[in-house]
Amino acid sequence: MTATETVEPRADRRTSHPAAHPAAAAIEASGPLVGRAMPRVEDAALLTGVARYADDLPVKPGTLHAAVLRSPHAHAELLGIDAAAALELPGVAAVVTGEDAKRFASPFLVGIRAPMEHWCLAVDRVRHVGEPVAVVLADSRYLAEDALDRIQVRYRPLPPVTSIRQALDPASEPLHPAVGANLINSRGFLYGDPDAAFARAARTVTVEVEYPRNSCTPMECFVVLADYDAAEDAFEVLSNFSGPFAVHPVMARALKVPASRLRLKTPPHSGGSFGNKQAVFPYVVMMGLCARVAGRPVKWVEDRLEHLMAATSATARRMRIEAAVEPDGRVLALRMEQTEDCGAYLRAPEPASLYRNHGNLTGAYDIQNLALTNRIVVTNKTPTGLNRGFGGGQLYYGLERLMNRVAAELGLDPLDVIRRNLVAADAMPYRTASGGTLDSGDYRATLEQAVREGALDALKERRGRMRAQGRLYGIGYAAVVEPSISNMGYITTVLTAEERRKAGPKNGAQATASVAVDPTGGVSVTVASAPQGQGHRTVLAQVVADVFGLRLEDIRVNTDLDTGKDAWSIASGNYSSRFAGAVAGAAQVAATRLRGRMAALVAGQLNCRAEDVRFAGGKVFSDPNPDNALSFSRVAAAGHWSPGTLPDGQEAALRETAFWTPEPLKAPTDADHINSSACYGFIFDFCGVEIDRATGALRIDRYVTMHDAGRLLNPLLVEGQILGGFAHAVGTALYEEYAYGEDGRFLSGSFADYLVPTACEVPVPVILHRESPSPVTPLGAKGVGEGNCMSTPVCLANAVADALSGIAGELPSLPLTPAKLAALVHPPEPPRPRGATAPRGTTADAGPAAPAAVPGGRGLTGEGSREVPATPEQVWAILLDPKELAALLPGCEALDLAGPNAYRAEVVVGIGPVRGRYTAEVALSDLDPPNALTLTGSGSSSLGSGSGTGHVTLERTAEGTRVTYRYSASVGGKVAAVGGRMLDSASRLLIGQFFEKLVARAGGTPAAADPSPLPVRLLHRLLRLLRIHR
């Protein structure tokens, strides 16, 4: 079923006798290692379970384990925290709150000029579900989590802001009162003369799209080990932080120490990041603070619920693009409006998502006139940050939907519209309207190669056959440029030129690498690239082995980072696809310099000029006289063993550290031109998809992805990056979304709610390559890991639009779930006739008039009725008696009178695996004895909050009383995040329990008795399964 290109493996399968040194034979096969598909040096440790991830490293004796208490509210004032009961638990050492943060820390720096404070622990107000409110430090994680339940936090809920539309409304409740509005930044940009182009254009075409929140969710969550040295006022932290290290000064400043006193280390292995582990940085500060407060080392390991709920997210973006187009589809100008949802706080390095692609806003197209408005809003959602594709998925979703729409409205082939607008090869290097420099490539030839080698004609024929059978089949295209190696200055494009002048210029992208020789003549390499599983060690060994003419295993690469000892810069880290171009390049520069110094030292011994010294096959020799050779190890070790023999005035060649920054990366100009990345790859994708008419499920029938990422250093790893990015993009396009209720409740707190594609959902794309070396980077390589997260979501969406052309107009926003697509394919179903109400007499039946849940939220409504064998007066008496009410309320352990007809109840409720003790306020109102009353309740616990209202009427019947009820309820916090799928049925079961007990109290047959009808027995089995039954 999957699109495939059947190429027989060239490898033989000598699995039975793996060579001790797999690369040994390769060297003898000669030729450079760079460019070859080599398996990784990393893999043996990972495959045998001896790799050391952050949570595997030893901790100091006496280390405390942290658990974080988080806000169940999207938006609320924080009135008070009472941790006394938590501190009484054995094993609990401390509870740290925002008060401690105010004493020992500072708010994080913010990237725009606006009075917004973001602390590592909430101060005065919480602004998203999951925001850290307090930290318990205890002897074990289990004890720390126990203590979380004992902390009492008082909140006063505020109106939440949960959409871009709402945030733009000046009447929305401001998240940051000092800013005064939720639109926190707006900038206009003008490049070329778009007004003139629109005036002369034949017509305009407009799209408006919204991109959802999601993230790449690495399999390993965040880990922080922190220690504080009071004598030196210095922090030592180990964390699986991935960079960018531009965030290091932000952390140091928040801890109120100079950067030199925040020694940050990374572990030998990391379980993936895809950008996300940038967002561990607030926790580095939080745990540093905790270590300082507790006076002991602290360890924190994030769990999956915490990660999904509160770690980070890609930005949601609303885009409106208007194009001035000629009749042949040529685009003359764009008017673009981007509105970015950065969540509750603008957390460093945001608003980078919005500006990362500023130099390539016009994508792969030659469009010189551009008017742009960028807006940034805050909402009551998790703050955003780095995520594979970083801003590119958002941008190209708008741009490539636009190009698709241009074709549709002009009646053109979408491929022809792309062709007509692509930047021409002879225009390279091409300067974009907004200041980017597309460095190399022949986009048109690349596209034609993909069309040919990817067999587009055959795919079109297939579409024709499928459609002839009445099937919904479509073809989509996308052409994008993939930026890599971010310019550290691009984020300052959000500032005005005047503000930038005051702040001083920011630009460049310093990459570092050190190459050293040891006393046995071995070569070691250290870098600050903080790899997260990509195989940096393998590629660096290839690069450096080539420089010295050595074997792969002669090179030992160390990618642990220690900011106290290693060479690094703010641009260090694992992001913006900078490794192949910048870091591998820097390693080559360092190795080449070291080789040059060795050549100068050894030239005398070899009786030749330094430029004639050659390094190959583990030997150092004179080019004119190769027989006069020394072993590399002897030459390399000489500086250790016999520095006295060095030529006069020359230093030993023992170690070289290179700092390399791409030449074209300047600060933004006064006219806001910015070359936001050092190089730009090109991707052209096309695909065929089929939509199941019955279910709306989308099947990717064939996917072809064509990449020009410059020179490929290791094609096996490049392929891995493309396959991985593609899988993420399939998730983004079809399955994944951080869903929130309209009240800001978070609804995707488990991997059963946040749907990551599995092996059954991800097909294998056909991958094609073309190599146009970058003139910018030392090795000619460009980034390759993010491109499909930019191209694939919109390529699939364009295919869906093609499949549904003539059936549906606007596409729904991503993800394109079966439910959304089915709704486009099928007309709405007629409502069920009113008479078809579900049978009475069982429990809590909610008829069709009672929707199961409010769309998009965990708001629950329902209604039902029960026959009770007692008079209305008897039922009334039961309901109004606190003791009786306590017995009726499911899970009620205590009920105290709090006022006239008002009670405070202790209730224990379990939804699936989540069981919580709630303190609930229950009140009876609208009393109309013995006919009607209203029961309202609200409660909160460490697991979340809930509130509800029920209207109860009592009606006298021949058998007794018919009790009719209507209820509406909402549930938030952890329960809503992980139990969403169960809440509806669980709430019905709870209400069912209430009435079962009422029937029993009123003298009816207990429902649990054997003669009870089948549905009731099933109910009780279910209750037991859900752990609700007590």
Added chain:
Amino acid sequence: MPPLSSSPPPAPLAAEARHPVTIVLNGRRRSGHAHPRLLLSDFLRHELGAHGTHVGCEHGVCGACTVRIDGVASRACLTLAVQADGRRIDTVEGLADGNGGRMTALQEAFRRHHALQCGFCTAGILMSLSDYLDRNPKPTEEELRDMLSGHLCRCTGYAGIVRAVMDVTGGTAASQAHQPAEADHV
């Protein structure tokens, strides 16, 4: 290895006490102590120091923590340590042990086909596969993908994993799209 004494009769364990737990971990008898609520994953990692087993979600979906309990692939995050008392537990650390200290053919194939990147999910996938391939030594690609759907991998897109398994089982991956690593280097 002599058999372990049979499990004690099920009696309620005091919640606040740590109880002795003895398992046969990769063929060697290992003992430690566990509160009744301690997860097997935490017991293996933090009590016995066997950190090759990873924890990715702690709610049984991602599969990273999969180990074999008496031969059967199971989620260590959904198993209590005390439930494992007296049982045989096999983890990723033991795979090569059972192969004379060298990586198994499957592990080698993972390496050759770039079936892993960060490696965090890999241990669980290998343990599921070691159980599954014992029972179904020549799966079709469809069967294999169905089995793999019990594991989440965020790095590879699963393509390399499928290729690696089909390689060692002698099957053909329909989606064998791309070249494996150069034979010379394997």
